Amino acid sequence: MQLSARVLVVVAFIATIRASSAQSPSPSFSTLSTQAQAARDAHQLEKAVNLYKQALKLKSNWEDGLWSLGSIAYDLNQYKDCVWAFGKLSELKPDSAPGWSMAGLCEYELHNYGSALDDLAHAEHLEFKENVELGRTARLHYALVLTKTGTFEKAINILSDLAREKKTPEIIAATGIAGLRRLWLPSEVPEAERDLVYQVGNAMAYGMEQDYKVADQKFDEVLKAYPSEPNVHFRYGAMLYIQDDGRGIEEMKKAIALAPDHVPALVSLSAIYLKREDSKAAVEYGELAVKASPGDFATHIVLGRALLASEDLARAATELEQAVKLAPKSPEGHYSLAQAYSRLGRKEDSARETAEFKRLEHLGAK
Numbered sequence: 001m002q003l004s005a006r007v008l009v010v011v012a013f014i015a016t017i018r019a020s021s022a023q024s025p026s027p028s029f030s031t032l033s034t035q036a037q038a039a040r041d042a043h044q045l046e047k048a049v050n051l052y053k054q055a056l057k058l059k060s061n062w063e064d065g066l067w068s069l070g071s072i073a074y075d076l077n078q079y080k081d082c083v084w085a086f087g088k089l090s091e092l093k094p095d096s097a098p099g100w101s102m103a104g105l106c107e108y109e110l111h112n113y114g115s116a117l118d119d120l121a122h123a124e125h126l127e128f129k130e131n132v133e134l135g136r137t138a139r140l141h142y143a144l145v146l147t148k149t150g151t152f153e154k155a156i157n158i159l160s161d162l163a164r165e166k167k168t169p170e171i172i173a174a175t176g177i178a179g180l181r182r183l184w185l186p187s188e189v190p191e192a193e194r195d196l197v198y199q200v201g202n203a204m205a206y207g208m209e210q211d212y213k214v215a216d217q218k219f220d221e222v223l224k225a226y227p228s229e230p231n232v233h234f235r236y237g238a239m240l241y242i243q244d245d246g247r248g249i250e251e252m253k254k255a256i257a258l259a260p261d262h263v264p265a266l267v268s269l270s271a272i273y274l275k276r277e278d279s280k281a282a283v284e285y286g287e288l289a290v291k292a293s294p295g296d297f298a299t300h301i302v303l304g305r306a307l308l309a310s311e312d313l314a315r316a317a318t319e320l321e322q323a324v325k326l327a328p329k330s331p332e333g334h335y336s337l338a339q340a341y342s343r344l345g346r347k348e349d350s351a352r353e354t355a356e357f358k359r360l361e362h363l364g365a366k
Helices: 002-023 029-041 045-058 063-075 079-092 097-109 113-125 132-148 152-165 169-179 191-208 212-225 230-243 245-258 263-275 279-292 297-309 313-326 331-343 347-365
Strands: none
Touching (some): 029 045, 063 079, 063 097, 079 097, 097 113, 097 132, 152 191, 169 191, 169 230, 191 212, 191 230, 212 230, 230 263, 263 279, 297 331, 313 331, 331 347
16 A cells, blocks of 8 residues: 555656646747847847857857857857857858868967968968958967968968968967067067068068068168078078078078078078079079978978979979878979979870879869
8 A cells, every 4th residue: 555655656656747837838949040140139148158159059050040149159268169059150161261260260379280280271271252241350369370370471471461461460470470480479589580580571571462562661670680590591592582592592691500400491592503504503402491490391492493494304203202192182293293203204194293283283272
């Protein structure tokens, strides 16, 4: 009798739960999405985040919801939610640049620089087709992570475009760091180096704007203050070369005198002398570049091309093979190697490299 009473209590308890559940059904996607948007519009952002998350559990491919959740999370510094939302949005819309840009910005804030680089590279491939403000922010952060991960020249190319549009203190700082080839973010610049970074960035930014008269003056000021900094001589030389190639070459040589293993200066001089049809000098600087940085694609390709011009075909092929091995996705490496094989009479190898060059060029054009 006592057992039956317990069973009845349990049955009654279960019935009560079921009745309660029947009376309070879970909110629908329509209800949650409406509430989320209302909370967002009322600037109740924490509440909006929770509601968007609930709605997205019911409909994970809700694109507007993912964008809103990611954007609000970014504003609230909730970067893990931001990464998740924009990562999901990018899966749904892989040909849309804004999702990739925002994902990259969120990864940057989490200090996940490799992931940020991948996301922002996707946005670059899509030509940063988004609103002007987001596109400019994404390009600046792309340059920052390129600098942080050691891809200085590409970072400078991006910063050049940004400086021509609008020169800002952020652009100047980023340019100075990249110009000095330091693996820093602006927040990481040591206090003792801040003046040098600013002066170099300012001088380079005037050069990027093609205001060479002022840039000349600014570089002169930097060199008086920091005459032993090889990167300043190299950057000044690179700018001078556009106006006066002789002066530019001499300034790059000063960089090498201060730092014999200055790879950018060595590679640049090899390429310059190759263009001048001085293959002997091109080979000399190319060999020094490879010796200084044997694991660098740029050093092997510049030496390979110099050797090709001096008819040292076997060595040229060896250097260009190494370049392709180091950067198999670079069209220019395959193109130069195809030329070397052709001149060595290796027709099948040349055809293979030519085909790969065309394939990579086609992919890059998409």
